[in-house]
Amino acid sequence: MTDQEIFEHWKDKDAHLLPILQAFHDRDEHISEEAIKSIAEALRIPVAELFATVTFYHHFSRSLPGKNAPRVCTGNVCCLNGGRELLESLKAEEATAMPCAGRCDDMIPVIRGDKVYVGKDAGSLENRATPVPPRNPGKIEECIFRHIRKEGRSQMEGYRGSGGYIALEKVITLSKKELLDIVTDSKLAGRGGAGFPTGLKWKAVHEATGSPKSIICNADEGEPGCFKDRAIMDHDPHALIEGMTLAAYATGASRGFIYLRYEYPETAVILQRAIDESLNAGFLGKNILGKEGFHFDLQIRRGAGAYICGEEGSLLNSLEGKHPFPRNKPPFPVTHGFENLPTVVNNVETLASVANIVRKGARWYQSLGLGEHAGTKVISLSGDIQRPGNYEVPFGFSLQSLLHEWGGGPHEGRSIQAVTMAGLSGGFLAADDLNVTLDEASIRSKGSFLGAGGIIVFDDSRDMVSIAHDAMEFFAHESCGKCFPCRIGTQRLSERLNSNNQQLGLENWQEEIDDIGAVMKATSACGLGMAAPHITESLQRYFPEKIKTHLNHSN
Secondary structure, three states, X not given: OOHHHHHHHHOOOOOOHHHHHHHHHHHHOOOOHHHHHHHHHHHOXXXXXXXXXXXXXOOOOOOOOHHHOOEEEOOHHHHOOOHHHHHHHOXXXXXXXXXXXXXXXXXXXXXXXXXXXXXXXXXXXXXXOOXXXXXXXXXXXXXXXXXXXXXXXOOHHHHHHOOOOHHHHHHOOOOHHHHHHHHHHHOOEOOOOOOOEHHHHHHHHHHOOOOOOEEEEEEOOOOOOOOHHHHHHHXXXXXXXXXXXXXXXXXXXXEEEEEEOOOOHHHHHHHHHHHHHHHHHOOXXXXXXXXXXXXXXXXXXXXXXXXXXXXXXXXXXXXXXXXOOOOOOOOOHHHHOHHXXXXXXXXXXXXXXXXXXXXXXXXXXXXXXXXXXOOEXXXXXXXXXXXXXXXXXXXXXXXXXXXXXHOOOOOOOOOEEEEEOOOOOOOEEEHHHHHOEEOHHHHHOOOOOOOOOEEEEEEOOOOHHHHHHHHHHHHHHHOOOOOHHHHHHHHHHHHHOXXXXXXXXXXXXXXXHHHHHHHHHHHOOOHHHHHOHHHHHHHHHHOHHHHHHHHHHHO
């Protein structure tokens, strides 16, 4: 396509900057200075502003070989399994590093063009499908994974054969209030980490003034050690589409976007096929299932590699073609979201739960939790564990049972030294605190949080100070730079965790670490800066002797 053909194709579509940039990147295999000037002129964006936006994203190449050069995951889990060594072996092909690419259950991912290859060395790389979630050994009833393992579930025929779109057919006979009541009564809350009640969010958008309203799926799961959304989208895409359409009915939204992380190129193909199937079957588009006035247009928008775009304000700015900084709150997206209009932002797991909740009932979903807890949570388990993978557990489930009974425990001859919670954002749990249950109350009582549900295991062979350094280096790399507490704080904490701390005694080291962390938690603009200090706080709590050894060695 010529420049003009690209502009003509996208000019009347919502959220068009990212797809235009992707189109140039796909065509030329990089985004040249000439392309930036052409796009800036066509969209009337200052060249300097567009250049800043393009260079903010990791995966927009600025020179050849560009898009087709290998990008190798050097995320925290892959580096436990040879990620840096694989990168080095591909340097002759001009390979570059990328942060966690969401394949922690099947390593090591290497992206070439629009294909993802996995393998532990250059000779073993192959393109293969995302692993299906393993069956849980306890045979505990599931919601999200209830039908995901059935053959053909990713396509319309297979989805319909196991109860797909029954919820949507049921709902169009109900009022919006009745649907909102079902979701609210189920106690479903955001599964991306924030935990805000889904029914209350939808109700706020339903009651808000202004149109068109939007449903946005945050599928930018960039947290290291989190790979659950990829499994859902690859093996059960219609569950996500049905959930988003139910959200549209409840709120009165007429447009939707799936903001998909760049590292999932093949997932984009699967999702688009499912969207096309849904349109052809009358489950998307105008007058859905013959319901007059029920319109919902759903589109995919691919990100370009930026951890911060998992934060909803950054995601909204990215969609709108702005520099993807976090937004100040209030106002909140429920009233001032995409294009300053009422918007639901939910993650993949939350939205994919809704159809089964509507089919089976609010009380059924509540009953899946243990004790007073309602519902389930998908946990991405990886690292030094025998059976990594995605496991759907009831809230209140024992972490020890997950690690040893479901995950198979550590490798032979090793013991578990620590785990991270919430990917990396929750910091470490170790020692007796590994006896928590998987719910926010239990985990927060230990100074951490469950968040998006990524758990990385580290056995007793690992240097925990080095692990903490790599984690903080990730946060420093991904800090958007908007606020100085996070921009400078993550860098300083990384420096204090490296091997060069001459003349810095333990007391001074601890005082500086604590001061930086306190400022970051109190004044950072978004959750990245607030969460990063959990790494150094928990390192001091569980591994003081290792810190002493580290400082003595450095000095």
